[in-house]
Amino acid sequence: MLSRGVPRIVDADQRRRELAEAVWRVIRRDGVPGASVRTVAREAGTSMGALRHWFATQDELLHFAMTLVMERARARAEAVAASGGPLVPRLLRVLEETLPLDDERRAETEVWLALTARALVDPRLAELRDRSAAELHGFCTQVVQVLVAEGAARAELDVGLEGERLYAVLDGLAVHAVTRPSALPPDRAREVLAAHLAALRDTP
Amino acid sequence: MLSRGVPRIVDADQRRRELAEAVWRVIRRDGVPGASVRTVAREAGTSMGALRHWFATQDELLHFAMTLVMERARARAEAVAASGGPLVPRLLRVLEETLPLDDERRAETEVWLALTARALVDPRLAELRDRSAAELHGFCTQVVQVLVAEGAARAELDVGLEGERLYAVLDGLAVHAVTRPSALPPDRAREVLAAHLAALRDTP
DNA sequence: CTCTTGATAGCACGACTGTGCTACTTTCTC
DNA sequence: GAGAAAGTAGCACAGTCGTGCTATCAAGAG
Numbered sequence: 001m002l003s004r005g006v007p008r009i010v011d012a013d014q015r016r017r018e019l020a021e022a023v024w025r026v027i028r029r030d031g032v033p034g035a036s037v038r039t040v041a042r043e044a045g046t047s048m049g050a051l052r053h054w055f056a057t058q059d060e061l062l063h064f065a066m067t068l069v070m071e072r073a074r075a076r077a078e079a080v081a082a083s084g085g086p087l088v089p090r091l092l093r094v095l096e097e098t099l100p101l102d103d104e105r106r107a108e109t110e111v112w113l114a115l116t117a118r119a120l121v122d123p124r125l126a127e128l129r130d131r132s133a134a135e136l137h138g139f140c141t142q143v144v145q146v147l148v149a150e151g152a153a154r155a156e157l158d159v160g161l162e163g164e165r166l167y168a169v170l171d172g173l174a175v176h177a178v179t180r181p182s183a184l185p186p187d188r189a190r191e192v193l194a195a196h197l198a199a200l201r202d203t204p
Numbered sequence: 205m206l207s208r209g210v211p212r213i214v215d216a217d218q219r220r221r222e223l224a225e226a227v228w229r230v231i232r233r234d235g236v237p238g239a240s241v242r243t244v245a246r247e248a249g250t251s252m253g254a255l256r257h258w259f260a261t262q263d264e265l266l267h268f269a270m271t272l273v274m275e276r277a278r279a280r281a282e283a284v285a286a287s288g289g290p291l292v293p294r295l296l297r298v299l300e301e302t303l304p305l306d307d308e309r310r311a312e313t314e315v316w317l318a319l320t321a322r323a324l325v326d327p328r329l330a331e332l333r334d335r336s337a338a339e340l341h342g343f344c345t346q347v348v349q350v351l352v353a354e355g356a357a358r359a360e361l362d363v364g365l366e367g368e369r370l371y372a373v374l375d376g377l378a379v380h381a382v383t384r385p386s387a388l389p390p391d392r393a394r395e396v397l398a399a400h401l402a403a404l405r406d407t408p
Numbered sequence: 409c410t411c412t413t414g415a416t417a418g419c420a421c422g423a424c425t426g427t428g429c430t431a432c433t434t435t436c437t438c
Numbered sequence: 439g440a441g442a443a444a445g446t447a448g449c450a451c452a453g454t455c456g457t458g459c460t461a462t463c464a465a466g467a468g
Binding site: 035118133169199 | 232233234235236237292316317318320321322323324325326332334337338341358362365366369371372373375376377379380382383384387388392395396399400403
Binding site: 219253257 | 414415417418
């Protein structure tokens with residue numbers, strides 16, 4: 001029943017990803033309001049009809065574009081987490097994956113910021129954002145927990161509160177790095193994050 | 205030459221502020237894309253023509269609305285800074301003024317976030333945002349400096365780096381408090397910020 | 409009074425929007 | 439071969455957008 005007959009070049013999910021990446025390019029160039037059906041279709045080198053074949057509505061398109069951002073960041077983070085090396089520096093590198101330290105992550109963060117703002121008035125996007133935010137927040141708390149268990153952070157720390165603080169540092173750095181790249185270049189952002197983790201260890 | 209003859213109810217600046225506040229209400233309800241000339245005029249209880257009399261273009265309207273947000277936050281902060289009491293807790297309260305801890309500040313932060321995102325693709329808004337960001341960043345650094353001088357923070361701290369970190373915590377908390385209010389209620393945000401300042405004192 | 413000017417009101421235009429819809433092409437199954 | 443289905447293309451519609459523009463109204467200046 002699969003692939004009954006078509007100019008099937010790639011599988012469906014792959015095609016949707018390609019189109020969603022065209023959405024990113026448009027959003028980066030012209031912002032979310034510039035991501036009209038026509039503009040995205042032109043950017044993707046296809047037609048309105050084809051685009052609407054894959055995404056019935058504009059909301060669905062934006063929704064999928066945001067899902068993809070989150071999914072990719074997550075995949076990158078998990079790859080780093082599964083890599084070798086000592087645990088503590090590895091956790092630092094996992095956290096760094098959420099920062100806009102290179103062009104690819106910069107693009108993702110810009111799209112994330114634009115869609116986060118839009119989520120203030122779009123319930124469907126808000127639900128997505130909440131899920132990913134809860135996930136990252138939970139991960140930050142876990143990191144603090146692990147650091148304490150590893151002796152890389154003071155034992156008397158309030159884990160919940162420190163998780164919240166780490167999460168704030170992370171997103172704060174992300175916003176600043178993406179909005180004022182010259183004031184907070186990648187190396188500086190990395191340095192601040194590392195200093196924050198170090199401060200959890202050095203101590204009374 | 206001033207006020208040659210008019211149904212002059214209030215002075216010009218006051219009128220522009222009223223209209224800009226209508227912009228906020230619309231932005232909070234429908235987001236920046238919902239802030240059309242017609243919508244804002246309706247919200248303000250006036251006409252398109254009247255609105256365009258005070259703001260020649262839509263960009264000018266949004267620009268002024270953002271200016272007003274920044275101006276108000278600044279005025280509030282300066283009022284707290286000029287108030288009495290011990291220096292260190294007072295600095296904490298000044299920093300708290302930038303967080304969305306009540307309805308008024310929540311509105312301002314929502315508008316700030318929406319316009320920050322739009323500033324990614326609007327050079328005029330970007331210039332505004334950069335100015336206010338540089339100001340807050342500078343203030344954060346000054347706070348660290350003062351804390352060190354007052355003996356409320358460790359002397360060996362890297363002031364520049366700690367200023368950057370405090371600034372990240374501040375904006376991170378602002379974003380989280382406004383996007384996920386139930387996960388980060390006002391008291392909790394205040395607690396995290398206070399803990400951050402306390403962590404600059406307690407020490408190796 | 410008239411004249412001038414601030415302020416308001418809202419129509420008109422062209423551009424752009426999302427989406428419903430049909431027509432067409434390509435490739436598979438039978 | 440015929441038929442079906444996946445995918446592409448883009449027109450048509452109703453609606454919203456920003457802004458140019460003119461008309462009107464209120465009130466102080468002369």
